[in-house]
Amino acid sequence: xxxxxxxxxxxxxxxxxDLVAHADLAEHSPVRGCMVVRPYGWAVxxxxxxxxDARIKATGHVNASFPLFIPQSFLAKEADHIEGFAKxxxxxxxxxxxxxxxxxxxxDPEAALEEPLIVRPTSETIIWHSFQQWIRSYRDLPxxxxxxxxxxxxxMRTRPFLRTTEFFWQEGHTAHASAEEADxxxxxxxxxxxxxxxxxxxxxxxxxxxxxxERFAGxxxxxxxEGLMQDGKALQxxxxxxxxxxxxxxxxxxxxxxxxxxxxxxxxxxxxxxxxMGALIMVHSDDQGLRLxxxxxxxxxxxxxxxxxxxxxxxxxxxxxxxxxxxxxPHLRVKIDxxxxxxxxxxxxxxxxxxxxxxxxxxxxxLDESAVELTRRDTGEKLQVPVAELAxxxxxxxxxxxxxxxxQAREYRDAMTRTAxxxxxxxxxxxxxxxxVLAHWDGTAETExxxxxxxxATIRCIPFAGDAAPGVCVYSGQPSQxxxxxxxxx
Amino acid sequence: xxxxxxxxxxxxxxxxxDLVAHADLAEHSPVRGCMVVRPYGWAVxxxxxxxxDARIKATGHVNASFPLFIPQSFLAKEADHIEGFAKxxxxxxxxxxxxxxxxxxxxDPEAALEEPLIVRPTSETIIWHSFQQWIRSYRDLPxxxxxxxxxxxxxMRTRPFLRTTEFFWQEGHTAHASAEEADxxxxxxxxxxxxxxxxxxxxxxxxxxxxxxERFAGxxxxxxxEGLMQDGKALQxxxxxxxxxxxxxxxxxxxxxxxxxxxxxxxxxxxxxxxxMGALIMVHSDDQGLRLxxxxxxxxxxxxxxxxxxxxxxxxxxxxxxxxxxxxxPHLRVKIDxxxxxxxxxxxxxxxxxxxxxxxxxxxxxLDESAVELTRRDTGEKLQVPVAELAxxxxxxxxxxxxxxxxQAREYRDAMTRTAxxxxxxxxxxxxxxxxVLAHWDGTAETExxxxxxxxATIRCIPFAGDAAPGVCVYSGQPSQxxxxxxxxx
Numbered sequence: 013x014x015x016x017x018x019x020x021x022x023x024x025x026x027x028x029x030d031l032v033a034h035a036d037l038a039e040h041s042p043v044r045g046c047m048v049v050r051p052y053g054w055a056v057x058x059x060x061x062x063x064x065d066a067r068i069k070a071t072g073h074v075n076a077s078f079p080l081f082i083p084q085s086f087l088a089k090e091a092d093h094i095e096g097f098a099k100x101x102x103x104x105x106x107x108x109x110x111x112x113x114x115x116x117x118x119x120d121p122e123a124a125l126e127e128p129l130i131v132r133p134t135s136e137t138i139i140w141h142s143f144q145q146w147i148r149s150y151r152d153l154p155x156x157x158x159x160x161x162x163x164x165x166x167x168m169r170t171r172p173f174l175r176t177t178e179f180f181w182q183e184g185h186t187a188h189a190s191a192e193e194a195d196x197x198x199x200x201x202x203x204x205x206x207x208x209x210x211x212x213x214x215x216x217x218x219x220x221x222x223x224x225x226e227r228f229a230g231x232x233x234x235x236x237x238e239g240l241m242q243d244g245k246a247l248q249x250x251x252x253x254x255x256x257x258x259x260x261x262x263x264x265x266x267x268x269x270x271x272x273x274x275x276x277x278x279x280x281x282x283x284x285x286x287x288x289m290g291a292l293i294m295v296h297s298d299d300q301g302l303r304l305x306x307x308x309x310x311x312x313x314x315x316x317x318x319x320x321x322x323x324x325x326x327x328x329x330x331x332x333x334x335x336x337x338x339x340x341x342p343h344l345r346v347k348i349d350x351x352x353x354x355x356x357x358x359x360x361x362x363x364x365x366x367x368x369x370x371x372x373x374x375x376x377x378x379l380d381e382s383a384v385e386l387t388r389r390d391t392g393e394k395l396q397v398p399v400a401e402l403a404x405x406x407x408x409x410x411x412x413x414x415x416x417x418x419x420q421a422r423e424y425r426d427a428m429t430r431t432a433x434x435x436x437x438x439x440x441x442x443x444x445x446x447x448x449v450l451a452h453w454d455g456t457a458e459t460e461x462x463x464x465x466x467x468x469a470t471i472r473c474i475p476f477a478g479d480a481a482p483g484v485c486v487y488s489g490q491p492s493q494x495x496x497x498x499x500x501x502x
Numbered sequence: 503x504x505x506x507x508x509x510x511x512x513x514x515x516x517x518x519x520d521l522v523a524h525a526d527l528a529e530h531s532p533v534r535g536c537m538v539v540r541p542y543g544w545a546v547x548x549x550x551x552x553x554x555d556a557r558i559k560a561t562g563h564v565n566a567s568f569p570l571f572i573p574q575s576f577l578a579k580e581a582d583h584i585e586g587f588a589k590x591x592x593x594x595x596x597x598x599x600x601x602x603x604x605x606x607x608x609x610d611p612e613a614a615l616e617e618p619l620i621v622r623p624t625s626e627t628i629i630w631h632s633f634q635q636w637i638r639s640y641r642d643l644p645x646x647x648x649x650x651x652x653x654x655x656x657x658m659r660t661r662p663f664l665r666t667t668e669f670f671w672q673e674g675h676t677a678h679a680s681a682e683e684a685d686x687x688x689x690x691x692x693x694x695x696x697x698x699x700x701x702x703x704x705x706x707x708x709x710x711x712x713x714x715x716e717r718f719a720g721x722x723x724x725x726x727x728e729g730l731m732q733d734g735k736a737l738q739x740x741x742x743x744x745x746x747x748x749x750x751x752x753x754x755x756x757x758x759x760x761x762x763x764x765x766x767x768x769x770x771x772x773x774x775x776x777x778x779m780g781a782l783i784m785v786h787s788d789d790q791g792l793r794l795x796x797x798x799x800x801x802x803x804x805x806x807x808x809x810x811x812x813x814x815x816x817x818x819x820x821x822x823x824x825x826x827x828x829x830x831x832p833h834l835r836v837k838i839d840x841x842x843x844x845x846x847x848x849x850x851x852x853x854x855x856x857x858x859x860x861x862x863x864x865x866x867x868x869l870d871e872s873a874v875e876l877t878r879r880d881t882g883e884k885l886q887v888p889v890a891e892l893a894x895x896x897x898x899x900x901x902x903x904x905x906x907x908x909x910q911a912r913e914y915r916d917a918m919t920r921t922a923x924x925x926x927x928x929x930x931x932x933x934x935x936x937x938x939v940l941a942h943w944d945g946t947a948e949t950e951x952x953x954x955x956x957x958x959a960t961i962r963c964i965p966f967a968g969d970a971a972p973g974v975c976v977y978s979g980q981p982s983q984x985x986x987x988x989x990x991x992x
Contacts, residue, residue, distance in 0.1 A: 117578040142531075
């Protein structure tokens with residue numbers, strides 16, 4: 013059977029699009045740049061969301077909900093912020109349609125809004141307007157709020173999950189009494205993102221600080237986690253911002269401190285989005301399809317009965333094995349694919365495409381021998397396992413698969429992380445091999461820009477860890493404080 | 503201490519608004535008709551949502567996500583649908599702002615969309631556009647999809663939760679091979695809504711069928727559950743629609759049946775929204791504040807230590823009791839309010855206002871006697887309970903409170919449900935006493951309209967149950983098939 017998936021080596025971008033379409037993750041919609049997230053894709057996102065929502069709450073934050081629309085004047089209150097978002101926003105200007113004898117349905121020109129509304133590209137402004145009411149005394153701080161929301165940025169070139177006009181995310185917004193506390197919060201949430209990426213999604217990431225030119229519009233410091241995709245390009249997977257007093261000042265937020273004096277609070281914001289789905293696909297998948305980490309796989313074990321019409325009477329025995337297993341492992345996410353109209357080979361390919369970590373095949377002979385065949389999606393390895401051992405072996409195997417996916421991704425990432433000490437070497441590695449390049453940078457925006465123009469590589473971050481020795485800028489020859497992380501990026 | 507809440511008897515509407523504001527449920531936003539849902543309010547909504555999401559999945563549906571925006575031409579494809587929604591929709595006409603030397607930031611006139619986009623008021627059209635791709639064969643049916651989403655309807659008069667420009671809901675959208683199956687689906691989901699209202703929210707409802715003039719725009723049949731608020735007005739709490747083949751036809755959806763013939767599928771849609779929060783408030787609350795049913799209360803038990811600075815050393819003993827309790831009852835949602843800067847009396851009032859079902863007060867003498875004082879929010883009853891019995895008594899009490907809230911609401915509703923057999927009686931009851939009135943109706947839209955004009959009462963539903971004997975229309979004297987349910991409504 014010919015695979016519907018373009019091989020990675022032929023065309024990485026076509027491979028990605030094929031996976032998104034054929035693994036039932038998402039599809040294009042008739043609205044430019046907006047995607048339809050299909051049930052299987054949404055189930056993966058729900059698994060990520062449920063894990064992280066629990067972490068948000070465990071770290072002392074509470075969820076709330078702020079309006080979808082932002083008055084145009086709000087967006088304009090913080091100068092960098094409007095600069096960053098004005099060029100890519102959906103604007104609501106009218107509140108009614110009407111029927112027109114000539115053109116059918118038209119926008120009713122008499123229903124123009126006095127002030128246009130922006131569909132939120134991010135919610136700092138509308139949330140800090142509320143914070144102005146909520147924060148009166150030092151006893152109201154820290155204020156630790158999160159919302160799960162859809163946001164809209166009018167992107168010109170879109171790709172499913174990676175860059176879409178509408179996307180889904182959580183946005184944390186917090187207020188603190190001191191600059192230090194705000195910075196600690198921003199770093200705490202970045203660390204939560206690192207754990208989400210590495211321990212849950214099995215995607216190794218490099219955490220660090222953005223250079224000033226890559227900061228969020230309105231931030232004094234932006235922290236990031238950066239992953240490396242299988243085509244050697246980097247993906248920014250989550251950012252956390254120390255916003256200083258910019259939004260507090262823009263929205264006139266003050267509180268009375270313990271000494272009775274008026275102060276302006278310090279802010280953070282932080283978000284991860286459906287973009288994470290893109291990382292999941294591009295880091296783990298192969299030419300057969302997705303490979304989902306067990307911790308977020310909507311189906312962890314798929315059971316394929318090897319049954320014909322002649323042996324259909326034995327199907328109840330297979331169901332009995334699965335029911336027994338489900339009783340011993342109530343949290344295991346199992347699916348039995350007992351559609352008699354499809355052949356096992358087709359089903360195997362289908363569930364490989366969808367990245368289910370473990371497959372169990374059971375036929376009459378297996379039933380006679382009280383054993384089943386398990387196949388690992390990560391390695392393709394097949395194991396004969398006695399039915400009596402399933403409840404212990406399956407959780408072990410799922411854990412092994414989780415670790416193997418991480419180890420494989422880590423091995424690739426490490427092999428593709430190089431140092432470059434001359435401009436020639438830097439150019440060659442970035443353009444011929446891609447990957448992460450650790451190189452010295454003189455700290456100026458001019459050099460950063462020149463490197464970007466020459467190689468399309470940007471500074472992904474100044475890593476928290478790694479070689480911090482000073483040196484000489486790979487481009488300008490000027491002194492450099494430490495190596496920073498370069499890559500071409502999505 | 504003066505209550506911040508206007509008494510129900512003084513001004514029901516002010517009472518409602520006070521509760522919404524002071525119990526930290528929601529507040530007005532600077533965007534006309536949009537609300538900010540505050541953390542406590544959002545936690546209640548999350549409890550409702552989590553319960554119902556599990557039911558949606560248990561009944562075989564899967565979640566997905568469709569775009570926020572709907573092309574104007576889509577909305578126009580189904581004639582009744584555009585008629586129903588054109589007058590109240592937010593229209594995106596531009597995709598960029600720009601800075602203008604004179605006016606600051608303005609909408610960029612050069613960034614007009616070719617076709618305006620409507621912020622979804624409901625998603626039938628955009629979803630049936632996808633269904634056109636998804637449904638090819640009878641084997642693709644039934645297709646059972648749900649999404650949790652924000653929707654926008656440009657309402658002129660808004661009230662928090664009851665009628666807001668942006669609101670939150672789930673919308674189920676399904677496709678079926680037969681009219682009977684679609685109708686059964688619509689009724690199954692209405693029954694789920696009844697259980698949600700009655701068993702989870704403790705709000706008694708009357709399920710039934712809408713009269714043709716009250717149907718959803720584009721439906722062939724609309725089912726509803728109707729609750730009665732404490733001011734005698736009805737609230738439509740959830741609706742489920744049999745859409746027939748209207749959307750299948752409008753979006754050219756066909757499939758090949760088992761005989762190889764082309765067919766058009768039958769549709770349903772069904773939704774409950776944050777409007778349910780309004781019912782929760784208006785059915786159960788009193789002049790002291792909310793009274794939340796334990797099954798959806800974000801905090802089921804609040805512990806207030808009766809401790810002064812002198813006795814602060816005993817606080818760890820109180821924490822130990824709560825930790826022990828939490829170990830025995832891991833699902834119990836407990837909060838300890840050990841803020842030493844507020845007095846117990848203030849805290850009691852605060853948690854009553856927020857409707858926490860059970861309060862535990864513990865002071866040094868209680869510790870000496872190994873007993874605590876529990877206070878029920880529903881009845882105000884105080885009980886001395888030995889610490890050793892807490893783990894058995896608390897779940898019993900929570901269950902009793904759940905039942906009592908339902909019984910009280912049911913008693914009110916039943917007392918306020920009357921029959922009227924003459925037009926004078928009908929008018930008197932509806933205008934002087936309000937409540938539900940079961941009366942005969944001749945089945946015509948003219949009579950329905952005349953009754954509405956005279957009394958503001960509408961037909962809430964033709965109940966599934968109850969007196970189905972024929973009679974004579976209370977207004978026109980014409981023959982009536984059965985009594986229907988009238989009320990003034992939100």
